[in-house]
Amino acid sequence: APDYIEHYAKVFGSVEIDSTWYRIPTAKAVEGWLRRTPEHFRFAAKIPRIISHEKGMVDCLGEMEEFLATMEPMEARLGPLVMQFPYVARGQDALENEHGADFMARLEKFLPQLPTREFKFAIEVRNGRWVGEELLDILRYHNAALVLNSYYTMPALGEVCLLYTSPSPR
Numbered sequence: 001a002p003d004y005i006e007h008y009a010k011v012f013g014s015v016e017i018d019s020t021w022y023r024i025p026t027a028k029a030v031e032g033w034l035r036r037t038p039e040h041f042r043f044a045a046k047i048p049r050i051i052s053h054e055k056g057m058v059d060c061l062g063e064m065e066e067f068l069a070t071m072e073p074m075e076a077r078l079g080p081l082v083m084q085f086p087y088v089a090r091g092q093d094a095l096e097n098e099h100g101a102d103f104m105a106r107l108e109k110f111l112p113q114l115p116t117r118e119f120k121f122a123i124e125v126r127n128g129r130w131v132g133e134e135l136l137d138i139l140r141y142h143n144a145a146l147v148l149n150s151y152y153t154m155p156a157l158g159e160v161c162l163l164y165t166s167p168s169p170r
Helices: 004-011 027-035 049-054 061-077 094-099 101-113 133-141 157-165
Strands: 014-017 042-046 078-084 120-124
Touching (some): 027 061, 049 061, 094 101, 101 133
Parallel strands (some): 078 120
């Protein structure tokens, strides 16, 4: 319901905007979120699926620039922009399911194109085997965060925390 954001702002200090995954919001929608919440309230927003799922981080800088321009008025109230990636099933691609090599290569090409000084980015994967030194090194190098999720295909959160906090050799 439209008034949920006001309720969330009374109970929580932040919220993840899921609707941005389906489409880039309008400037009017962003202005409404800001107007209807207190100054201390923060927003995390999902990056549109056209970038993460449909185009797989390839030839999508126009969409990313449009999304970032729309979100820019949130300024300090904008937390991380979350790029959630789909699970790659063993039956779909057994090698990619196991290692995520294609994903890692695309991610490593995509991240340097993002304005990481102006925005915070967080990456969410659903293939637990991908969470290891290679992914963590890529994220560290490009100043992006790893979203810790409790998804049935993912390792226990404690295991991921130990990996992510160890020093990087890069």
